[in-house]
Amino acid sequence: MCRLFALTSEIPQSPMIAINALNVMKEGHDGSGVGILLRDLGGPFEDMKDAPILSGIFSEQGMKRLDLFMMDQGFMTKYKMSIKVPKEKLPDVPRRAMYLVRAYEYPEDWEGLTESEIKRRLMLTRLQIRGMGKEENDMIVFSFWPDTIMIKEIGDPLDIGHYLGLDRPELHARVIMAQGRQNTNYAINLYACHPFFIEGYATMTNGENTAFIPIKDFLSSRDFPGYTGYESDSEVFAHILHYCMEGLELDLDAYKHIITPLQDTDLKGHPDAEFLSHLKKSCRPLIIDGPNCVIGNLPDNTVFMAQDRKKLRPGVVGGRPGMYAFSSEICGLDATIPDRDKTTDIQPMHLDTVIVGPDRQEVEICPQSQALHLQH
């Protein structure tokens, strides 16, 4: 079972905090890979919150092709952070030419576009680069979005953290999501590594989504180009979240009603019974199955945790005002925020979505039995 850790903090923190937490939970993953998402960035990116940042792995040739492509599109490099790969190669970690984190200026002709048009174009640009990379096997792109950095690599999280020097101040961030991978179903493919990201929405999970194929079929047929990829059965969690909030314009508390709807007997007494029964029917193919703990992040930097219908995975949320962590195991939380009031730790149960908002002042528990905020 993979291990998950997320942190949301008023003060930007080093990604190594999350890596250490994963390391404490090492018994639970085999060190076959790590994925990190950084948002609400500190460091130099603090001053360019709107500039889209491209994160990915590139070969020499890939870099050249990327530069040509981006120039062609009218993107100008605004800030570049290159992670120099040490000479000494880590065993089992593929040799890469470049881990790229680069902020761009928008093309001039994008000026005056609506926000939603800009979002759509950013996503399409990412998909185009991904497509190009697939053809030549020379680029892997994880995200292309403002205030967002994503790094994924095969290998032991701690080793990789040191190897790539993830401790550097440029990478400090207020929201950090990290997954230590237990390799199971799929040959290791970086596109199958968590977290998954789409238009500002990210999720990571551990477990197995046995309803993957019908969900994938449903999302792929929504006529939305971003619902693609699916190298992992977990990518759909991010896309369902996006569909819930962007497609259906619902609030986060509706997410769990889509992936694990209430049973009819429980629906009957619910204050939003009518709405929920329609949601359950029309979103029936998006019901997940199998054990899953989901940790997710929204464009406004809210972080949340939700469990599967039977709560077959561990998960705990705790901290203090200003800093909260979401962890698969309590030891991960202890290693990160030892000085918290442990009596207020929360282990979300099968109906709960546990949310820490962008102000990071408190943990909100949002059980499915409660009335919905409905549309955001």
Added chain:
Amino acid sequence: MSSIASITPSTLSLNDLPWQIEWNKDKCTLCGQCTAVCPVRAIEMQVYRKKTLNTSLLPGHEQGKQFSTYYGIGQKTNVANACIGCAMCNMVCPNNAITPQRNPGVSRLKFHMNQDGQPRRRGGRKNSTESVLDQIKFTRISMLTDPALDAGRHEFELRTLLGRILSPKENMKRLREKGWIPPVREIYPMVIGGMSFGALSPTMWEGLQMGVAYLNEELGMPVRMCSGEGGCPPRLLRSRFLKYVILQIASGYFGWDEIIHAIPHMKEDPCAIEIKYGQGAKPGDGGLLMWHKVNKLIAAIRGVPQGVSLPSPPTHQTQYSIEESVAKMIISMSMAWGFRVPVYPKISASSTSLAVLNNLTRNDYASGLAIDGEDGGTGAAYSVSMDHMGHPIASCVRDNYLNLIKIGKQNEIPIFAGGGIGKNGNIAANAAALIMLGASGVQVGKFVMQAAAGCIGTEHDRCNVCNIGICPKGITSQDPRLYRRLDPEDVAQRIVDLYVSFDTELKKIVAPLGRSTSLPIGMSDALGINDKAAAERLSIKYVV
């Protein structure tokens, strides 16, 4: 055979018959029960003559011959009375003295079942044990990150939806704007398929209804039953149990006068309306209730004279095309119940099914599509239709489902698959396979008759005389002497047994696949088949 009998082309010997009676003289008490029960009068009391030769050379023994006669059971060899292998004779024989045996050689009866230019008609099934569904295995067992679920302990949500489901966006929009949202029923995924009151005996129908009511009201299983084309007893129409019934309308419109008149008196809406355009067992052919079965009661319910054969036309005579059917009939039926009742067509599986489906996708009032495969059963049809017409259900359902995915409507128009589910006894496995290929649920008929009423028909052309009112089990007969053999209470009990055991088996299939929170519709990654061509055709894994 006496010497004056002539030998005609259709004079047959026992060797030419598919079923041969073995009669044991030593055990037989000549009670006559077998000859009385035989539905086709295949056996009769016969006089046998025996010659005994005395060839002893011992002194005092007279040489010569002696004649004696004795009585026994003999089998007729004429076409009309050929044994159908029902084994009722064996069932009633107190001494087990008689039993039908399948002819180990080659029967030639088939060549003669066209006397007076009348091709063979029968009830039953296709008479073939071939089944792609039986070959499908469930291969994606959750073993790694997901320890398989416990079928006996965990909660399962295995219901399905019948009705037009709007896309999530459209549904939210209409909720906001208080627009019309099509009715959707949440039902058990195995529906008792359309078998009419008329095709079935009153005791069988009553038993089914009682069983269904018990499942709903005592066990909380929302099982639904389709009426078939033949109307519905007036009391049922006016009772609260109507909500468990899917009313079928077909091209003969039999019984609909009564139904329409009952609408103002209905306490509950029916579950749904099924418009039958086709049937898997006899595609392109209408329903048929032969005169033998049209007694006073049936005639009254159907609104026809007594004792006449009731063939429904192959097509709905008032319409020219499926487009028109969709536009007119589905909407009129919806309107009749104030748009509160789902209305969907049932068609026979065909390589043209996709065209029908495409028509439905454009019409919000179409609330599903039932597809009946070539292995479907019938109360009466021409043998040639049953044996040679139609399309297998698995690939038809798959094609339709994949087409819905292509246009993003896989959750909007539920497909119900019928025809041959459980034909070799594997009902839960067959149903689960169809669901994972894309069906929202299944319709079963023959299995229900076999399991719940003891129908003895088999895929080896046993019995299959459902059409002429002589059903030896009283299931498809309107003759009180026959249908009294069937106690409705027993049928109801067996329906409950069938559903409860099916439910356990279904859980035993989905639990190891790691599924429990919803019915695994379209979970094709769970399926594998040991046949490369079939795997490719169905887009599932080839496993050896």
